[in-house]
Amino acid sequence: MKKKQEKKLNRSRDYYRHHRERAIARKVHIYTNIMGNDLMEYRNGRDFPTFRGRFSKGKVHCSCKWCKYEKHYDLEKEKYKAKKNQMKKEIEEYVSEWHR
Numbered sequence: 001m002k003k004k005q006e007k008k009l010n011r012s013r014d015y016y017r018h019h020r021e022r023a024i025a026r027k028v029h030i031y032t033n034i035m036g037n038d039l040m041e042y043r044n045g046r047d048f049p050t051f052r053g054r055f056s057k058g059k060v061h062c063s064c065k066w067c068k069y070e071k072h073y074d075l076e077k078e079k080y081k082a083k084k085n086q087m088k089k090e091i092e093e094y095v096s097e098w099h100r
């Protein structure tokens, strides 16, 4: 059996550095300015700076009403609304073909 060929992405180290840093910056912003932590950690009886690289993995959420607008006001997200409308249209088309 032939092995499925994987598509190779030729992306430079600079590309990955840029996007890693971008993701870290977003999470550090939430962690410090919104959750109100400072970037220091208490270990072995001493304060150490938190390694920023820690935020390259995992998730840091913000659930304020600006970030989770639809949830706060109990609205339907635009992408689901569009999908629903499309499905409705298809059903209507199918039914209209029946009644010819």
Ligand SMILES: [Zn+2]
Pocket: 034, 062, 063, 064, 065, 066, 067, 068
């Ligand atoms: Zn927020």
